[in-house]
Amino acid sequence: MFITQALAAEEANAGGAFPPFDPATFASQILWLVITFGVFYMIMSRVIIPRLAGILEVRHDRISRDLDETERLKNEADAAHAAYEHELAEAKKNAHSIALEATEKSKAEAATAREKVEAELAEKMAEAEARIASIKAKAMAEVGTIANDTTSEIVKELIGGKLTKAEITKAVSASVK
Template identity: 40%
Template sequence: MPQLETATFLPQLVWLAITFVVLYLLMAKVALPRVAGVLDERKKRLEHDLEEAARLKRETEKAIAEYEQALAAARTKAQTIAGDARAKMAADAAAVRARSEAGIAEQTKAAEARILAAKQQALGALKAVAVDTASDVVAKLGGAAPAAGAVEAAVTGAMARN
């Protein structure tokens, strides 16, 4: 093996040193600056992304706060509108009920007047039937027809007591 021959140690060491220096210089001047540049770029991009995320988070929180305020205002407005609508419907219902009750009251008065008239007419007819019936009963039982004025006075007095 030629690597182990002591006569070639010195040239091998020289080439090792030259190769080491060349590789060191290549690494120090070319490769490592590029790697450092990539790492710096990544670090800057990461910092920028974190700043952007923080900014977006603040904007999101602001938008959520504005949304909640708008939602609260809308709820308040909706409750106000609903309350107004309920009050208007209650007032309309009360007006309709009052008109209906007034109409029913008028119809009731008219019906009561008709009933009273029919009652008076029935009582008048009842009085005439009672006078005729009483005259017939007295005539059949007594054999003689009573005086018309006496039977009518007796029926009127009986009806007044009841």
């Protein structure tokens, strides 16, 4: 119902062909389409597309350059890491040998010092032994003289007589034996 109303209204007010099929309007539409689309094509192909393509290309180049740079830096870092590992291994080896050397050296030194001290001690001991022996000998020699003197005194007191030195010595020697 509404459609027929609308169509009736259309026929009443237009009094002509269905607008999209009205040939009277074609020339104007074609002309203005050619002008506007032509201008549009020019703007697009001369200005906008080259600029857009340029932007995209610059970005593409930049990204691939950055990726190359990343690759390069990564290789550099890897090389540095390898060098570091190498140095570290070398340093460890050096440290080990230094420690070994130091141990050997200190062992040798300690051995020398001990030998020296032992020698000194042995010398001192020998000296002391010799001294003891001489003192002992001296003392033993004196024992006989003291015994003789004491005997002569005791005899003198007991018997009031006098004994010759030779008799006393003979008696002492006999008792000591």
